[in-house]
Amino acid sequence: MKSVTVDGPVAVVPTDRPVRMGLIGLGSMGRHHARVIREVEGMQLVAVADPFGDKHGVAAELAVLPDVQSLIDTGIDAAMVAVPTYLHEDVALALADAGVHTMVEKPIAATAESGRRVAAAFAQAGLVGCVGYVERCNPALLEMRRRIEAGELGEVYQIATSRQGPFPARIADVGVVKDLATHDIDLAAWIAQSPYAVVSGQVTHRSGREHEDMVVASGRLANGIVVSHIVNWLSPRKVRETVATGEKGSFVADTLTGDLTFVANGDVTSQWDRVAVFRGVSEGDAIRYAIAKREPLRVEQENFRDVLRGKPEAASLVVSMEEGVHTLTVVEAVLESAATDRTVAV
Structure with a gap:
């Protein structure tokens, strides 16, 4: 891009x-x-x-x-x-x-x-x-992207975001998709260095306003990474979390605090039969990185x-205007998907 x-x-x-x-x-x-x-x-x-x-x-x-x-x-x-x-x-x-x-x-x-x-x-x-x-200037996300580019996660499989909290009185002209979900759509493409290919979404209106106040969206990027976004204005608990999962573990970025944690895939053999039969990864060591935190x-x-x-x-x-247009195109595809109940190609 x-x-x-x-x-x-x-x-x-x-x-x-x-x-x-x-x-x-x-x-x-x-x-x-x-x-x-x-x-x-x-x-x-x-x-x-x-x-x-x-x-x-x-x-x-x-x-x-x-x-x-x-x-x-x-x-x-x-x-x-x-x-x-x-x-x-x-x-x-x-x-x-x-x-x-x-x-x-x-x-x-x-x-x-x-x-x-x-x-x-x-x-x-x-x-x-x-x-x-x-x-994109949040210290946790900058460090996540740097480490992913350095190969510390191996192949990236999934990027999932959660952006939830109370309704902000400052917003009057757009819904939660164009105001908040646009951040996560931009971030996923930026972290993965790949545009969106397909997306689907569901929205709801619970606060009596013209525009939507909750959205759940999922999709696939052009490079095959799957993404998901949970965004709303109706949660009493403020959450700003981005998780990238790959072959070596997961990076978890908390953008409220600027903290980045890496949870590695474990290599400890479980002695508990009910867990041992699961043929996947196990939880390994967790590291919270000490990173410089400057105002984004x-x-x-x-x-x-x-x-x-x-x-x-x-x-x-910096974010180019071309990237800004792509993000807005994906945003509109999410809204189209919610209105038509179908997956939309970007």
């Missing part, structure tokens, strides 16, 4: 000054982006915009501009888009037309068709365009900065 819209490492922002950043959307995610952009060395937040104002008080010394054109007029190098999903396409297309490198919060747009228009606009303009899937949102913005600076290794660390 490609990692950024532009091909190859090239500095698209001069390296002798900070990247002049604009931020549009000052809501629940935008406020965190404002803080992190200010903290990242080599970035300078020079303009913010939100037609609904600054309810979290993050603008500080900056004027709160009314729209994306006002943001563009300040002469920014790059922008972070954190507006509601239904506005992603219009805002992103305006930035592409103005020649502004952009990261769009996930999902890339409200529909895959809309996302394709956004991706095409940035590609045709030769701009850096990427999508903010912050879970900060890592995400540093990666964006490094792509703009043309650092060779950075291109593989």
Whole structure:
């Protein structure tokens, strides 16, 4: 999979000054982006915009501009888009037309068709365009992917995720599939380095809202790995877990704590007859790795900065708009499967 819209490492922002950043959307995610952009060395937040104002008080010394054109007029190098999903396409297309490198919060747009228009606009303009899937920057998942690439799991058989918790009041325009399951769909393809081939899903509506609040989805990636996702907004217990199982054992990532554990296949012979007749693996040693834990949102913005600076290794660390479109295509396939009660080819 490609990692950024532009091909190859090239500095698209001069390296002798900070990247002049604009931020549009000052809501629940935008406020965190404002803080992190200010903290990242080599970035300078020079303009913010939100037609609904600054309810979290993050603008500080900056004027709160009314729209994306006002943001563009300040002469920014790059922008972070954190507006509601239904506005992603219009805002992103305006930035592409103005020649502004952009990261769009996930999902890339409200529909895959809309996302394709956004991706095409940035590609045709030769701009850096990427999508903010912050879970890829979680320390536990970064370490899991590194160890899988190093062959520590052997052949990967299955990736299973669980993302459950109470309903977030911040969400109004999409259901749990486009808001939360999109993370897990992106993660599974990224960890396995393979796109989805087929998917099926079941959803339910239990909170009286227009959109679904629970989903169970399963599928198969193009490389044969099977995947499953349990996602909902109706659990009193918050769970964020990704498990990759392969021929040597399982990696278990808890993204709430940033912890990664490896459970090896055991080689101890059981003396208990009822267990011994099972011809599979047994539980072996478990290791919880000591890993550096940095704030994922900060890592995400540093990666964006490094792509703009043309650092060779950075291109593989951000989520391309093409990948964002693929994830949204899978999301729509899950919803189609739930509506038609059939498996859908991606």
